[in-house]
Amino acid sequence: EPEVTQTPSHQVTQMGQEVILRCVPISNHLYFYWYRQILGQKVEFLVSFYNNEISEKSEIFDDQFSVERPDGSNFTLKIRSTKLEDSAMYFCASSDGLAGGSYNEQFFGPGTRLTVL
Amino acid sequence: LAKTTQPISMDSYEGQEVNITCSHNNIATNDYITWYQQFPSQGPRFIIQGYKTKVTNEVASLFIPADRKSSTLSLPRVSLSDTAVYYCLVADNTDKLIFGTGTRLQVFP
Numbered sequence: 619e620p621e622v623t624q625t626p627s628h629q630v631t632q633m634g635q636e637v638i639l640r641c642v643p644i645s646n647h648l649y650f651y652w653y654r655q656i657l658g659q660k661v662e663f664l665v666s667f668y669n670n671e672i673s674e675k676s677e678i679f680d681d682q683f684s685v686e687r688p689d690g691s692n693f694t695l696k697i698r699s700t701k702l703e704d705s706a707m708y709f710c711a712s713s714d715g716l717a718g719g720s721y722n723e724q725f726f727g728p729g730t731r732l733t734v735l
Numbered sequence: 736l737a738k739t740t741q742p743i744s745m746d747s748y749e750g751q752e753v754n755i756t757c758s759h760n761n762i763a764t765n766d767y768i769t770w771y772q773q774f775p776s777q778g779p780r781f782i783i784q785g786y787k788t789k790v791t792n793e794v795a796s797l798f799i800p801a802d803r804k805s806s807t808l809s810l811p812r813v814s815l816s817d818t819a820v821y822y823c824l825v826a827d828n829t830d831k832l833i834f835g836t837g838t839r840l841q842v843f844p
Contacts, residue, residue: 661779663832674830709778726778
């Protein structure tokens with residue numbers, strides 16, 4: 619069964635550093651998402667991406683964040699100048715249609731746990 | 736700000752039916768309601784999706800009233816392995832995807 623993969627599984631960084639979280643969505647999917655989940659809290663939407671551009675973004679997704687699909691398989695989330703409060707689990711997801719607006723499910727990766735010290 | 740709320744937790748015993756309700760007052764007119772299951776240290780996993788009335792698949796049913804401001808996930812005959820956190824997901828009227836607050840279901844033997 620195809621699955622979304624994410625690397626690394628755990629990233630530790632110093633405050634102020636830049637991190638790049640990587641995701642490989644399911645190959646025939648067209649829509650890509652990033653979410654974050656602070657420990658013990660709910661999953662929060664960050665951004666959706668389609669046709670090489672951002673479709674929607676939340677208030678959380680400010681200038682500190684950026685996404686990119688550098689090639690035909692990877693989807694990355696870059697966090698510049700990390701802060702302590704960026705510590706969370708970051709999930710990538712993909713779907714073959716626009717989630718929420720049509721009958722398509724999102725497939726989630728296993729997540730990257732980011733720890734900012 | 737759109738709010739999507741669920742009960743914090745629920746307890747059940749094996750073999751019982753569990754109903755979890757999500758309130759989503761600002762759901763977008765054309766968007767579907769999706770429910771996910773999440774185990775510790777894993778990504779959410781799709782359970783069921785619907786637009787209105789009732790949807791049923793091999794694991795759950797989803798009931799959506801006419802005004803679509805809430806939805807109820809029904810899990811028939813739960814087992815210990817259904818112990819997890821359950822989230823509803825909707826798009827609000829600004830097309831932002833909003834996860835519910837999550838319901839932690841504990842199933843006892």
